[in-house]
Structure formats: structure tokens, C-alpha cells
Amino acid sequence: MQEKSIIQIIKEGEGLTTEFKRTIDSPFKIARTLVSFANTSGGSLLIGISDAGAFLGVASELAELKKLEIATSKLIEPKLTIGIKSILLDGKKVLQVEIDESPDKPHYAVNEKDMKIIYIRVKDKSIPIPKLLMQGETDADLEKLLASRHVKTLITYLREQDSVTARVFSRIINISEKRAERMLHDLAEKQVLLQISRHKPQAFSLKWAK
Missing domain, CATH: 1.10.10.10 (Winged helix-like DNA-binding domain superfamily/Winged helix DNA-binding domain)
Incomplete structure (x- = not known):
């Protein structure tokens, strides 16, 4: 199957396998998103794109990469490998993060209280699975x-x-x-x-x- 271009992904909007972020708020929050993709069908996370699909770009590529590195190295168990591309759109730098559906799922995201929680994708949201389930x-x-x-x-x-x-x-x-x-x-x-x-x-x- 032919890979979709980043423009195609943006045009189709957010959904089960796509999420847009203006910027990464915190390593904890982005860990939840990465885990939810890995635990469901995989997906693309685009950083520097508004919810409506506007090209905003990232203020600092290094700052975004640092938060991703903290999330993947310290806040996700078992460890998760992701792919990251830096792309120029209308002169603005956007990060495309690719997450495959993981053969090692379920993955846990560690939250601010040091609790491990499983997240999955439901439509365009990352949803926690209660321990009961x-x-x-x-x-x-x-x-x-x-x-x-x-x-x-x-x-x-x-x-x-x-x-x-x-x-x-x-x-x-x-x-x-x-x-x-x-x-x-x-x-x-x-x-x-x-x-x-x-x-x-x-x-x-x-x-x-x-």
C-alpha cells in the first residue's frame, strides 16, 4: 500500500490514526498519545499543526525532540521505538512522528503520580483503559x-x-x-x-x- 503524503494526512484531519499538536505540552501528555497509537492501530503525530490543520511550525525543534526523548526513554513501558521526520511546509518546520502498532503491546504511560496506565485510541482521542479491563x-x-x-x-x-x-x-x-x-x-x-x-x-x- 502506498504511503500517504503529509499533505494527504493533514487534509484528512484528526482521527483514529492521526493527531495534530501545535506543540508538545509535556512529556507526560505526549507519552499518552504515543502509547495509545502503539496499543491500537499505529498512527501519525504531527507537531506544528493546529487542530484545524493550519501549518504553524515549531518554535524550537530541539525542545520538541527533547520532550519526545523523555517520553520514550522514561515514561513508556515497555520501551517504544518511534520514527521522527523534520519537514518544511510553507517555510515552517513540522515534525512528523510515526508510531507503528506494537507487537509488544500493551504499553503503559507513566503519569505525573508515577502510575502506569494503558491508553488506546477511540476515534480521535487517547483514552485510558481502567485496570478492571x-x-x-x-x-x-x-x-x-x-x-x-x-x-x-x-x-x-x-x-x-x-x-x-x-x-x-x-x-x-x-x-x-x-x-x-x-x-x-x-x-x-x-x-x-x-x-x-x-x-x-x-x-x-x-x-x-x-
Whole structure:
């Protein structure tokens, strides 16, 4: 398969395998992004590009590289190898960081409290996986829930849509709205879903799915 050019990547915008950064805020934050790509499908991180895809360039290439070096050498376990290219776009220097899906996954990102957390990509976000859901540590009830036809249908829907309400969910799987609401709250408690609005109608998005 032909490799995409950086211009093609920018035109397509942020998503599962692409993220733009004006600058690296901190080694801790960038470690999460790198880990999420490595733990999912790999991807491209472009530094010096706005969220809207504008070419901003980096103020100091060395400063950005130092933060990447700290992230990869000290804040990711097991160690992760990345590829870095420096590219000129309209006279502005942009860093293209390539991360392959890792054969050594899962990788952990070390946070500011020295905790190790696994991140994955969900749409255009780097999302933490709760400890409950790490390899083989799911409880029996959750395993049963994730294997159910209704929950599989919900997960498929949320991979295409940003959120779901109890009313919409009830119509999709043909159950009562009250039962759908209980199921959504149960999945949120088990940290499979993320409740994104507290007011009525409550909406939920996908946090993680097996």
C-alpha cells in the first residue's frame, strides 16, 4: 500500500490514526498519545499543526525532540521505538512522528503520580483503559455483559456515532427506554461507557470495548 503524503494526512484531519499538536505540552501528555497509537492501530503525530490543520511550525525543534526523548526513554513501558521526520511546509518546520502498532503491546504511560496506565485510541482521542479491563482481568459479569447481543450492537453503533441516549438505544435494540437507561448506566459504572452529559436526556460515549 502506498504511503500517504503529509499533505494527504493533514487534509484528512484528526482521527483514529492521526493527531495534530501545535506543540508538545509535556512529556507526560505526549507519552499518552504515543502509547495509545502503539496499543491500537499505529498512527501519525504531527507537531506544528493546529487542530484545524493550519501549518504553524515549531518554535524550537530541539525542545520538541527533547520532550519526545523523555517520553520514550522514561515514561513508556515497555520501551517504544518511534520514527521522527523534520519537514518544511510553507517555510515552517513540522515534525512528523510515526508510531507503528506494537507487537509488544500493551504499553503503559507513566503519569505525573508515577502510575502506569494503558491508553488506546477511540476515534480521535487517547483514552485510558481502567485496570478492571486489562488483559484477562475482566470480572465474569462484565465478560457476560460485553458478550451479549445488545451490548455488541451498542458498541458497533458507538464506533460510528459520537454518543447515544437511552431513547435511541431502546429503539435500536427494541427494549423499553427504562431498561435501556439501566443498561447504559451499568456499562458506565463498569467503565465501558463514558457519561458525557448529566442533564436529560443523558448521553453516553464509548470509552473502551473488547
